[in-house]
Amino acid sequence: MQGGSTNEAATDERYSSRVAFDVNDTRRELTLDNRTTLLDALRERLGLTGAKKGCDHGQCGSCTVLLDGRRVKSCLVLAVTLDGRSVRTVEGLAGPDGLSPLQAAFIAHDAFQCGYCTPGQLCSARGMLDEVAQGWPSAVTDDLAAPAELTDAEIRERMAGNLCRCAAYPHIVAAVRETAATR
Secondary structure: OOOOOOOHHHHOHHHEEEEEEEEOOEEEEEEEEOOOEHHHHHHHHOOOOOOOOOOOOOOOOOOEEEEOOEEEEHHHOEHHHHOOOEEEOHHHOOEOOEOOHHHHHHHHOOOOOOOOOHHHHHHHHHHHHHHHHOOOOOOOOOOOOOOOOOOHHHHHHHOOOOOOOOOOHHHHHHHHHHHHHOO
């Protein structure tokens, strides 16, 4: 940007697309620069700041959300690919009666310290529990023909894409284990 002029590419229609998708069960329609990530659309355009920008390379998991029920690193997904799809963020995990059982278990087990990674951890755990319910194995699943048993090792493997710099891992595992036992 020279001389204080605005970035013309950001407002140029040649570089923008209209996209309509559901976010936490609400239909949203946006015109976005084609380079906009899902994370930036959520935070900057929709005001949903739960998902955090940690590494911006898909390595830390702070930006994890659910896309059509599957966990994704929202910093790696281009928002223009979302037309007709469904996104669930941490803001959409609670039900009409309050916190989800998973969120309540995170509180009960003190599964967070600074809280920065917690939204990504919660979305990842929700997606992971759904994967287990659907019979998906992990790299440490012993018997591929039987339902996965959610041992601590199984939970740690499935949550490995989400980093916690405060090292609350034992508490996160306990919260996920408790939630899985009540399903």
